[in-house]
Amino acid sequence: MNKYRFFEDKFGEATPQTLASLLEAEDFSSVYAYADNINRSVHGDIVDIRAIIEFSNHCRRRCAYCGLNSINTKVRRYRMSPEEIVETALLARDAGYKTVVLQSGEDLYYTKEIIADIITSIKARSDIKITLSCGERSLEELSLWKSRGADRYLLKHETCDPSLYAGLHSCGTLVERLSCLRTIKDLDYETGSGFMIGLPNQTSQIIARDILLLKDLGCDMAGIGPFIPHPETALKGAEPGSTELTKRSVALTRLLLPHANLPATTSLGVLDSNEKRSIFDCGANVIMRKVTPSNYVRLYEIYPGDIKVLDVYAERRELEHMLVSLGKIPR
Ligand code: 5AD
Numbered sequence: 001m002n003k004y005r006f007f008e009d010k011f012g013e014a015t016p017q018t019l020a021s022l023l024e025a026e027d028f029s030s031v032y033a034y035a036d037n038i039n040r041s042v043h044g045d046i047v048d049i050r051a052i053i054e055f056s057n058h059c060r061r062r063c064a065y066c067g068l069n070s071i072n073t074k075v076r077r078y079r080m081s082p083e084e085i086v087e088t089a090l091l092a093r094d095a096g097y098k099t100v101v102l103q104s105g106e107d108l109y110y111t112k113e114i115i116a117d118i119i120t121s122i123k124a125r126s127d128i129k130i131t132l133s134c135g136e137r138s139l140e141e142l143s144l145w146k147s148r149g150a151d152r153y154l155l156k157h158e159t160c161d162p163s164l165y166a167g168l169h170s171c172g173t174l175v176e177r178l179s180c181l182r183t184i185k186d187l188d189y190e191t192g193s194g195f196m197i198g199l200p201n202q203t204s205q206i207i208a209r210d211i212l213l214l215k216d217l218g219c220d221m222a223g224i225g226p227f228i229p230h231p232e233t234a235l236k237g238a239e240p241g242s243t244e245l246t247k248r249s250v251a252l253t254r255l256l257l258p259h260a261n262l263p264a265t266t267s268l269g270v271l272d273s274n275e276k277r278s279i280f281d282c283g284a285n286v287i288m289r290k291v292t293p294s295n296y297v298r299l300y301e302i303y304p305g306d307i308k309v310l311d312v313y314a315e316r317r318e319l320e321h322m323l324v325s326l327g328k329i330p331r
Contacts, residue, residue, distance in 0.1 A: 014256060019208035023248050035251035035283035042258050043285040047328045049319060050131065050263075051092035051291040051312075052101040054300035055080040059105025061135070063158075064168045065196065067230035067301045068105045074232050078296050079107070082114060086121045089128060092291045095312045098331070099129040101154065101288060106135030112144055119148040131192070136172065136180045139187075146187045153184045154192035156223060159199055160213045161206045168199065181217055192221030192261075197249055198241020199227050207249055215256050221286075222257065224249050225265030228303035243272050247282045254283025261286045270305035280326055289319055 022031060056079045059068045068075065080088070089100045102118070104110065119130055132145060133154035142153070157177055159165050165174040185191045195210040214222045226241030246268055254262060263286040264279040290297055294309040301307075310318070320330040 014212065016205050016208040016212065019211055019252055020204040022252060023204040023207060023245065028248055028251070031248070031255070032251050032282050035254040036281050038258050039254055039283045039285055045327060045329045046285065046331050047280060047323050048099070048261065048286045048331050049097060049316070049323075050099045050101050050286060050288045051089075051095075051097035052103055052288045053080070053085060053088050053092070054103050054290065054292040054296065055085050056104035056107045056110065057296075057300050058107040058109065059135075060108065061106050061169070061171045064170075064234040065199070065227060065230070065303075067232055067303060069233060072232040075301065076299055078299055079109060080293070080296065082118050082121070084293070085118050086125075088291060088293060089122045089130075090126055091312055093126045093128045095291075095316045097128065097289075097291070097316065099131060099151075100291075101131040101133055103133040103154075104135075110134065112138075112141040115141070116144050116148045119145055119150050123149040131190075133192075136176065139183050142184060142189075143187055146189060150189065152190040152192060152221065154194075154221065154223070155181055155184060156192075156194040156196075157181060157210070157213060157217075159195055159202065159206065160210045161202070164199060164201060164206065167201075178217075185218055190220040191217065192223065193217055193219050194221075194223030194225070194265075196225060196227040196241060196267075197246045198239065200235065200238050207245070211249060211253050211256060214253060214260075219257065219260055221261040221263070222253055223263050223265050224253060225267035226271055228267050228270060228305070230301070230303050240271060243268060247279060250279065250284055251282045263288055266305070267303060270303065280323075280328060287319065287323075289315055291315075 057068050058077050059070055062069045062071055092100050129151045131152040131154055132150050162174050181193055193214055226243055226246045228240050229235050229238045250262055262284045264284040291312050298307050323330040
């Protein structure tokens with residue numbers, strides 16, 4: 001008898017209730033095994049490594065959990081020039097990366113044309129894939145960037161619960177966020193969303209609905225990471241999210257979205273550096289590495305963490321060794 005039959009039946013019609021009860025189950029080991037099995041059958045042992053360039057820490061938003069919120073006056077703000085961004089992307093390509101993620105706070109200094117020209121310059125000089133992650137932007141902007149060759153767009157929905165969302169985001173609504181995500185999908189970007197685990201007042205039912213929302217949006221990528229309190233935010237006194245609950249959520253997402261790219265999020269590694277290893281046995285198949293120039297990297301503090309400054313080549317080699325030691329094939 002197929003030992004995964006129970007799950008196959010369950011996931012045919014997964015509901016918030018079935019997912020929430022699994023998230024709370026005493027023993028989750030058979031779900032991990034099933035998620036690992038699905039991951040290996042679709043992605044083999046390959047782990048894709050992405051380079052991330054955090055090109056600006058200016059942000060017009062005031063998200064209650066994020067250290068880059070616009071009312072944090074303690075952070076020294078920076079912007080990389082378009083030339084610096086392009087050069088850093090080419091350095092990442094030379095070091096072996098096949099994808100570069102261009103991430104920033106929601107910073108309208110970078111206009112439609114500036115970002116479009118950055119994409120054009122990178123694509124003219126390399127065949128590296130470009131993922132954009134620069135917040136909610138207009139249809140006009142998103143469609144120009146797609147036409148210039150941007151491949152993917154990341155915009156996490158953060159939480160699917162309308163009242164939780166409203167309490168955390170004094171700028172912007174959940175409806176606007178989801179509408180932007182649907183526009184990104186309609187423009188044919190490989191679309192990434194995601195959410196945090198352990199936000200104050202979040203329940204297993206809400207997480208279950210977050211997971212189902214990823215499926216509903218048709219996500220090609222999903223980043224799920226534990227919330228980490230930042231001292232310069234409204235949530236500075238809150239408890240950090242659970243790493244176990246994060247891994248369970250990744251595993252369930254793998255079952256619902258077998259083909260999606262699921263990163264081992266950096267925040268999981270911040271809470272427990274061993275988690276980043278075991279997350280690859282729970283369904284994750286991607287990892288990101290910062291290639292942000294060393295003079296800026298410590299200023300991009302979304303949540304507190306220990307940021308090492310290593311040479312881009314050395315860092316990539318170290319990560320490849322770590323993945324090989326786990327029986328994975330870095331790509
Ligand atoms: N803890 C964990 N993750 C966070 N993010 C922002 N602030 C925090 C925090 N305090 C995540 C959000 C955002 C991504 C860039 O980082 O999900 O989309």
